[in-house]
Each structure stands twice: as structure tokens, then as C-alpha cells.
Amino acid sequence: MSVIRAENLTLVYGKGTAFEKTALSDVSFEIESGDFVGLIGHTGSGKSTLIQLLNGLLKPSSGTVYLNDKDIWENPKKIREVRFKVGMVFQYPEYQLFEDTVYKDIAFGPKNMELFEEEIDKRVRQAAEFVGLRRDHLYKSPFDLSGGEKRRAAIAGVIAMDPDVLILDEPTAGLDPLGRDALLSQIRDYHNVRKNTVILVSHSMEDIARIADKILVMNHGKKIMFDKTEKVFSKGTELEEIGLRIPQITKIMLMLKQRGVDVNTNILTVEQAFNEIVNYLGT
Amino acid sequence: MVRDVTLGQFMPGNSIIHSLDARSKILLLIAYIVFIFIAKNYLSLLIITAASLLVIFSTKIKFKFYLKSMKVILFVVLFTGILNIFYGSGEVLWQLGFVKITEGGINNAIFVTIRIATLVLISSVLTFTTSPSDLTDGLERILKPLTVFHIKVHEIAMMMTIALRFIPVLLEETDKIMNAQKARGADMESGNVFQRIKALIPVLIPLFVSSFRRANDLATAMECRCYHGGSGRTRMKVLRFSILDLFALTFSLIIFVGVILCNIYIPATLR
Incomplete structure (x- = not known):
């Protein structure tokens, strides 16, 4: 069953003024319950607009978003309930912390x-555990935490609402490589345990390749592709045309193939590539 | 949303008014405002209003945007206008109990309404056609004589520049934080006044924190580039009076003389 269905979403900012701009035009897709979707696209391709439409922070100029087969704007007074079901972690979420303890901040949602x-207590502790915050962190002021810990606390604040769909906008931006890997695998673990739907916006194709099952590609406010990760990354030239890369390791495999080495190019991670090359050399 | 505020928004363009020197625009604005209030009869009011409208149209900015900036103070204009109808002396035109409308009252109302409206419109001309940096630059130059009294004109102008520069940044930031808190179920659209004020805390605290952080970063960045205040500082863009400024000045002088002459030779409408 699809958890989110978007039909002909169009959003025009500043309608009727000199600053009129179509941020999104005629986007339709369906996300199955339990999917892990990566959302990629250039800056200004409409990614942020799209995710804000999905949890009702923006209202589409035309088109409909269905959550569990119900139009989310059916009753505008109940839009808050949609926001509880579609949890959203914005870019640099650490700037939204405001309470005097981390515990209270996670409990806000x-x-x-x-x-x-x-x-509430149960959820706060669970959420903190998912993102790897220690117990003694919970009673500190969020402003005393390190950058990475703040980020985790803010993400926990959304996870604690136990949303059906979790949307993360560039959750790893500005983190060091180690912190990035740790956070991504925690998100993956969270997804595996809760079996809910996750939408991850990222500029890093490596991250997306490692973690997402499906990829939604946006360009100039339009949906370009929405398919399984391997399929999307097998269309390297098309992606490059709209200014996106494919993961480096996939590119290497494609280049090997071009030079006459007959390897499988549906490769997304270094481990897969390693195995494939070992296999090839073995035969 | 918060971004819809037009009052005091610079709109780039290349009209005559845009290319005037910021200093002449500021000084002429003050002069226009003074003369709007000096005008004592309908003819002189007509002259100064017509001149203001001419200036407004020569900015080549759509009148719609001016109306938008009017919208903010529409209530004030209407309120003072209507209130003035009932206060005034002279011939009574209509009376109901102690409420009476007099000829003087109606004149008062018309004058007040036109004066405030013109005042706002002509002020918008300055902010619409002058970039914030030119504006503070111009102010700094105009206020420079005050350094004699040990007033730190440059520092004040720099503070204004920074404040203006960060208005859009803070607006955007407010928008972002509001969205983030709304996504966590913060309810900012319902409830009574106290509940609404309380609902703003999750927005205000992060906003304060980030303002301090920004201020700190900016101060460091400025010091790294050896900023040490006003003395001995040169400018990349030097303000220069041009033939256009002379033209604007002459035009305005003619208008002002016209207003004064009308005031002298035609009896005042207002008492």
C-alpha cells in the first residue's frame, strides 16, 4: 500500500507579483510503505519545496497529496496531525533547539x-537511543552539546513523534566523515527496526547509494526519474546532463566496462565492486 | 507570510530617481515632507501632491507596490481621517445630538488623509529606489558635521547598514525556525493572545541564539579584515552629485516656491 501519493503537484510562489516563480510543476509519484527513498537534485530543483508539501507546511497551488489514501488538506484544521505522521528534519536542525534541557526539547513534539x-518519557528515551545520545546528555542544556550531538538531539526530537514517514533534509551536511557514517547507519537501523518510510534528501550520491532503496530525481521543479537505486544510477549520462553525478565507484565500473572489461555495472558500494572484480578475475 | 512586507524594500531599476545621489534624495525627502505640512490651502496641497505623484511615477516602479506599502498604514489613515471629520469649527453641515459635521472638519479630514498618504508614498520612493548601503552611506555623509560634537556618525551608520543587511536574513531564519517548530506540532495559529505569545518562545529563543552567533561571527570577520572604525576609511563607491541632482533640486525648488506663493496669496483653508 502506498503511504504517500502525490498527484500533479504544482506550486507557484508569489503568484501575481513580479517575483512569480514556479517551484514545482506537475509532480506525481507514489511511495510504498516501508520504502527508503533518496531524493536528489540540484540546488533549486524543488526538493525542499516538495518535502514541505508532503507534510503540509506548504499548500500546493494545484494537485493533491494523499497520506494513507486521505487528502492531507481535506480538513485544514487537522493539518497538525499530518505533521505528526510525516516527521520532518530540516537542514541544520540543531538551530531549532530551544528548551533548557535536551530531554525537554526532544519531548516538545x-x-x-x-x-x-x-x-512521552518512553519515546524520548527510545529516540535518544536511536540517534546514539547518552543518558547523561538528556539533562544537559542543548547549547552545551557539540555540533554533532546537537544535530542528533534535534533529529531525536522528530523521531520521538514516531512518524509514519520520516523526512530528512541533508541530515549529514557539515558533519565530519565519521559522524556522517555513524548518523547514516543509525538512520538505516531506525528504518529497519521501525519498518517505517524514510525520505532522505542528500547531495552525496555515495550516501544515497549506500542507504536508499529507491531514488527520486528532481530537476527544475519536475520529476525526472523515480526508480530502484541501481536503475537510476545505471543512467549515468542522463544524470550528468542535469548536473548530477553517479557514485564514484559506479563510475569506475562503467569505465572499466567501456574499456572492455566485462563486469556488472550495477555496483553501488566499494564492497560490491570488490566482490565483482574478484569474481571477474576468478573466472 | 513574513516575506510579504514591502515597506522599505529596495527595488533595483534605472529611472532618473534611482540614479540620483542618495544625499539629495534624503534631503529632498525631508523637504517634501516639510512642504506637505506647510501647504495650507487646496491649491498648494494640490501642487505638492501632484509633484510627489510625478516623482512616484518617474521611478518606473509599479504603483501596485506603493499601494502595498500604503496597506500597512491604511487603518491609521482612515482612522485619523474619519476622526477629524467630527472635530472642527465653522459652518455646521449635519448634526445628530452632540455629533456634528462641520465644513472645517471635512477640510481637516481631507487634509490629514492626503498629507499622511503622500507622506508614506514619497517616503517609499526613497526606500524603493535607494539601496540600503547607499542610504546609510548618504546618511553618514549628511550627518558628518555632527562629529564635531563627538557623535560617532560612522559607527551609527555602520550599525544601521548591518541592521538593514540582516533584516532579510533574519526574516528567512524566522521562517525556517517557524517551519521546523510547526513540523514538530507547534501551534502558532490558534489560541488566545497569551497562548500565542507563549507559542512564540520556541521561535524566539533559537532566533536570539543565532543572532548572537551571527553577530559574533560578523565581528570576528570584520576584525580579521582590520576594520577599526571610521577614521581614515575610504569608499569603494564614492557618492557624487551629478547634473541630475541639480535638475531634481531645481524642480523641487520651483515646487516649493509655488507652495509658498500659494500660501501667501490664497487664504488658508485650515484654521
């Missing part, structure tokens, strides 16, 4: 959901 005290 669940509290807005008007849950019971025990349930």
Missing part, C-alpha cells in the same frame, strides 16, 4: 501530540 507522561 510528543507533548504537542498530547500524549501521556509515561508515553
Whole structure:
């Protein structure tokens, strides 16, 4: 069953003024429950607009977003419930921290959901664990944490709402390589445990290749591709035409093939490439 | 949303008004405002209003944007206008109990409305056609004589430049933080006044924190580039009076003389 279905989404900013700009035009897709979708596209391709439409922060100029087969704008007064179900982690989410302890900040979302005290407590602790925050971090001021820890605390604040769909906009931007790998595998683990849907916006093709099952490619406010990760990255030339890269390792395999080495090019990670080359040399 | 505020927004262009020196624009604006209030009868008011409208149209900016900036103060204009109808002396035109409308009252109302409207429109000309940096530059040059009294004109102008420069940044930031908190279910659109004020805390605290961070970063960046205040500083863009400024000045002088002559030879409408 599809958890999110977008039909002919169009969004025009500043309609009727000199600054009129079509940010998104006629985008339709369906995301199955339990999918891990990577969203890629150039700066200004409409990614941010798209994800804000999915959780009702923006209202489409035309078209409809269905969440569990229900139009999210059916009752504008209940849009908050949509936002609880479609959790959104913005870029640099650490700048949204405001409470005096990390615990209270993570509890902000669940509290807005008007849950019971025990349930909130449970969720806060679980969310903190998912993102790898230590227990003693919970009672510190969020402003005393390091950059990476702040980021984790902010992500925990969204995970604690236990959304059906979790959207992350560039969650690893500005983190060091180690922190990046750790955060990505925590997101992957979270996805595996909760079996919910995750949409990850990223500029790093390597990250996307490693973690996403499907990829949605955007360019100039239009959907270009939406397919399995291997299929999308097998269309390297098309991606390069719109200014996107494919993962370096995939590119290497493609170049090997071009030079007459008969290897499989559906390769997304270094391990896969290693195995493939060993196989090739063995035969 | 917050971005819809037009009051005081620079709109690039290449009209005559755009290419005037910021200093002449600031000084002429003050003069226009003074003369809007000096005008004492309908003819002189007509002259100064017509001149203002001429200036407005020669900016080549769509009138729609001026109207938008008017919208903000529409209530004030209407309120003072209507209130003035009931205060005034002279011939009584209509009376109901203690409420009476007099000829003087109507004149008052018309004058107040036109004056405030023109005032806002002509002020918009300055902010629409002058980039914030030119504006503060011009102000700094105009206020320079005050350094005699140990007033730190350059520092004040620099603060203004920085403040203006960061308005859009902060607006965008507010927007972002509001969205982030809304995504966590913060409810900012319903409830009574107190609930709404309380709902702003999750927005205001991050905004304060990031403003301090930005201020700190900016101060460091400025020091790294050896900024040490006003003395001995040269400018990349030097303000220069041109023939256009002379033309604008002459035009305005003619208008002002016209207003004064009308005031002298035609009896005042207002008492």
C-alpha cells in the first residue's frame, strides 16, 4: 500500500507579483510503505519545496497529496496531525533547539501530540537511543552539546513523534566523515527496526547509494526519474546532463566496462565492486 | 507570510530617481515632507501632491507596490481621517445630538488623509529606489558635521547598514525556525493572545541564539579584515552629485516656491 501519493503537484510562489516563480510543476509519484527513498537534485530543483508539501507546511497551488489514501488538506484544521505522521528534519536542525534541557526539547513534539507522561518519557528515551545520545546528555542544556550531538538531539526530537514517514533534509551536511557514517547507519537501523518510510534528501550520491532503496530525481521543479537505486544510477549520462553525478565507484565500473572489461555495472558500494572484480578475475 | 512586507524594500531599476545621489534624495525627502505640512490651502496641497505623484511615477516602479506599502498604514489613515471629520469649527453641515459635521472638519479630514498618504508614498520612493548601503552611506555623509560634537556618525551608520543587511536574513531564519517548530506540532495559529505569545518562545529563543552567533561571527570577520572604525576609511563607491541632482533640486525648488506663493496669496483653508 502506498503511504504517500502525490498527484500533479504544482506550486507557484508569489503568484501575481513580479517575483512569480514556479517551484514545482506537475509532480506525481507514489511511495510504498516501508520504502527508503533518496531524493536528489540540484540546488533549486524543488526538493525542499516538495518535502514541505508532503507534510503540509506548504499548500500546493494545484494537485493533491494523499497520506494513507486521505487528502492531507481535506480538513485544514487537522493539518497538525499530518505533521505528526510525516516527521520532518530540516537542514541544520540543531538551530531549532530551544528548551533548557535536551530531554525537554526532544519531548516538545510528543507533548504537542498530547500524549501521556509515561508515553512521552518512553519515546524520548527510545529516540535518544536511536540517534546514539547518552543518558547523561538528556539533562544537559542543548547549547552545551557539540555540533554533532546537537544535530542528533534535534533529529531525536522528530523521531520521538514516531512518524509514519520520516523526512530528512541533508541530515549529514557539515558533519565530519565519521559522524556522517555513524548518523547514516543509525538512520538505516531506525528504518529497519521501525519498518517505517524514510525520505532522505542528500547531495552525496555515495550516501544515497549506500542507504536508499529507491531514488527520486528532481530537476527544475519536475520529476525526472523515480526508480530502484541501481536503475537510476545505471543512467549515468542522463544524470550528468542535469548536473548530477553517479557514485564514484559506479563510475569506475562503467569505465572499466567501456574499456572492455566485462563486469556488472550495477555496483553501488566499494564492497560490491570488490566482490565483482574478484569474481571477474576468478573466472 | 513574513516575506510579504514591502515597506522599505529596495527595488533595483534605472529611472532618473534611482540614479540620483542618495544625499539629495534624503534631503529632498525631508523637504517634501516639510512642504506637505506647510501647504495650507487646496491649491498648494494640490501642487505638492501632484509633484510627489510625478516623482512616484518617474521611478518606473509599479504603483501596485506603493499601494502595498500604503496597506500597512491604511487603518491609521482612515482612522485619523474619519476622526477629524467630527472635530472642527465653522459652518455646521449635519448634526445628530452632540455629533456634528462641520465644513472645517471635512477640510481637516481631507487634509490629514492626503498629507499622511503622500507622506508614506514619497517616503517609499526613497526606500524603493535607494539601496540600503547607499542610504546609510548618504546618511553618514549628511550627518558628518555632527562629529564635531563627538557623535560617532560612522559607527551609527555602520550599525544601521548591518541592521538593514540582516533584516532579510533574519526574516528567512524566522521562517525556517517557524517551519521546523510547526513540523514538530507547534501551534502558532490558534489560541488566545497569551497562548500565542507563549507559542512564540520556541521561535524566539533559537532566533536570539543565532543572532548572537551571527553577530559574533560578523565581528570576528570584520576584525580579521582590520576594520577599526571610521577614521581614515575610504569608499569603494564614492557618492557624487551629478547634473541630475541639480535638475531634481531645481524642480523641487520651483515646487516649493509655488507652495509658498500659494500660501501667501490664497487664504488658508485650515484654521
